Amino acid sequence: MIAKSILIKTTKVLIWAFVVLMVIGMIILTKVDRSPIQNQDFYTETLERLDQTTFSGSQGDAWIAGWSRSNMTPAEPAALVGYAPRGKYEFVQDSSYVKALALSNGKTRIAWLNYELLIVHPTLAAQLQSAIKEANLPVDQVISTATHTHSGMGGYMPGPMGEIAFGGFDQSIVDLIVSSSLSALQNAIATQDTVSITYRKSDAGDLVANRFVKDGPTDPYVRQLIFTKKSGKKATFLTYSAHATTMSTKFMGLSGDYPFYLTKELEEGDFDFAMYAAGTVGSHRPLRPGNTPELVELYAHQLDSALNLRMTYFATVKNHRIRSGYLPITLREPHLRVSDNLRLRPWLFNYLLGDTNAHLDITQIGNTLMIASSGELSGVFYEKWEQLAQSKGLNLIVTTFNGGYIGYITPDSLYDENFHEVREMNWYGPGNGQYFDEMVLKIIDKSTP
Numbered sequence: 001m002i003a004k005s006i007l008i009k010t011t012k013v014l015i016w017a018f019v020v021l022m023v024i025g026m027i028i029l030t031k032v033d034r035s036p037i038q039n040q041d042f043y044t045e046t047l048e049r050l051d052q053t054t055f056s057g058s059q060g061d062a063w064i065a066g067w068s069r070s071n072m073t074p075a076e077p078a079a080l081v082g083y084a085p086r087g088k089y090e091f092v093q094d095s096s097y098v099k100a101l102a103l104s105n106g107k108t109r110i111a112w113l114n115y116e117l118l119i120v121h122p123t124l125a126a127q128l129q130s131a132i133k134e135a136n137l138p139v140d141q142v143i144s145t146a147t148h149t150h151s152g153m154g155g156y157m158p159g160p161m162g163e164i165a166f167g168g169f170d171q172s173i174v175d176l177i178v179s180s181s182l183s184a185l186q187n188a189i190a191t192q193d194t195v196s197i198t199y200r201k202s203d204a205g206d207l208v209a210n211r212f213v214k215d216g217p218t219d220p221y222v223r224q225l226i227f228t229k230k231s232g233k234k235a236t237f238l239t240y241s242a243h244a245t246t247m248s249t250k251f252m253g254l255s256g257d258y259p260f261y262l263t264k265e266l267e268e269g270d271f272d273f274a275m276y277a278a279g280t281v282g283s284h285r286p287l288r289p290g291n292t293p294e295l296v297e298l299y300a301h302q303l304d305s306a307l308n309l310r311m312t313y314f315a316t317v318k319n320h321r322i323r324s325g326y327l328p329i330t331l332r333e334p335h336l337r338v339s340d341n342l343r344l345r346p347w348l349f350n351y352l353l354g355d356t357n358a359h360l361d362i363t364q365i366g367n368t369l370m371i372a373s374s375g376e377l378s379g380v381f382y383e384k385w386e387q388l389a390q391s392k393g394l395n396l397i398v399t400t401f402n403g404g405y406i407g408y409i410t411p412d413s414l415y416d417e418n419f420h421e422v423r424e425m426n427w428y429g430p431g432n433g434q435y436f437d438e439m440v441l442k443i444i445d446k447s448t449p
Contacts, residue, residue: 037431060105079167082150125403219379374404
């Protein structure tokens with residue numbers, strides 16, 4: 001009799017537990033939306049918005065450029081961001097910098113801000129934009145970029161997920177980054193002088209691989225803009241597709257990973273200033289010789305050698321025209337998946353991660369078209385994009401981490417593969433590969449040399 005009573009009570013507890021779990025599941029989970037993306041209103045609306053977008057800009061008589069950097073290393077250790085939570089860095093392997101490059105044709109003024117950080121979070125980007133506006137700096141467009149180092153500092157990502165996995169939020173660190181950015185940008189503008197601009201492309205395919213498909217396609221090229229003053233001083237803006245993940249996942253020092261060492265070597269050589277912006281890093285990994293600081297530095301040296309020995313294209317940017325545009329992107333509901341066909345409900349995603357600020361920044365310098373993305377675009381799209389650009393007489397440079405972050409944008413054929421990047425880091429559902437591919441192709445098609 002006692003055993004029967006215990007069994008009944010246990011059964012009731014299990015039933016109630018099951019009911020509670022079911023209710024919780026219904027509150028926090030929903031199905032993945034697999035309806036064709038081209039049938040969605042947001043898809044049509046964004047592409048129509050792009051069709052109607054007009055680029056602002058001007059035709060000038062000369063190029064004028066200046067550059068500067070500012071140390072933004074905190075006085076006290078901050079949390080490391082990248083890979084997995086590791087706590088605060090224990091020592092400074094490399095100081096962290098914000099770099100600024102200002103360019104004008106005498107009429108339109110643009111600038112790039114580059115950070116030795118994992119990403120440029122929307123909250124940080126908003127405070128940067130506000131500070132630049134308040135300082136009344138003479139600039140018409142500011143494009144954010146990051147090196148995407150996985151051994152950089154945190155402290156600029158609010159919200160529960162930021163606190164759990166990305167170093168939390170510390171207003172003093174944000175204030176330091178913002179003030180350092182203003183200093184670098186002001187100095188870059190103040191040191192502007194007449195320059196010539198050249199575009200250079202080099203093959204570094206031996207140093208990068210497809211993260212998902214063995215011997216799969218990659219974007220193998222380093223792309224550069226080189227700015228040369230009459231004094232002979234030179235600056236370069238360069239991109240590459242390999243993730244900045246050469247340093248060990250257990251490394252406890254603050255480091256800019258291989259982009260830091262690459263720009264350092266360039267600045268010890270022919271260049272007064274070098275700015276590395278992460279390119280189409282989605283689905284691309286570095287073929288590194290090792291993961292210690294010495295071997296990371298060797299990897300950077302191998303990249304520098306490729307720049308010197310494997311150049312495939314070089315041309316002067318002669319037309320002194322600058323055009324710029326901004327495209328806000330509407331997306332499917334958030335799709336942070338917990339299984340093949342289940343995802344967190346949008347309200348929970350928004351609570352955990354907040355605003356993602358999805359957009360594209362579009363800049364054209366002469367015949368060089370530059371597109372800055374909020375998503376980690378995969379380099380496997382690049383060959384098709386570049387072929388179209390070249391057919392129109394354009395150079396193409398694509399960067400990521402523009403002050404928005406929406407996760408990975410990879411080929412749609414990979415959506416159901418069991419890869420971290422296409423499951424946990426694909427935040428807005430199936431079809432985004434096609435969506436972004438079409439947007440980039442339309443931008444190229446709208447552009448003229």
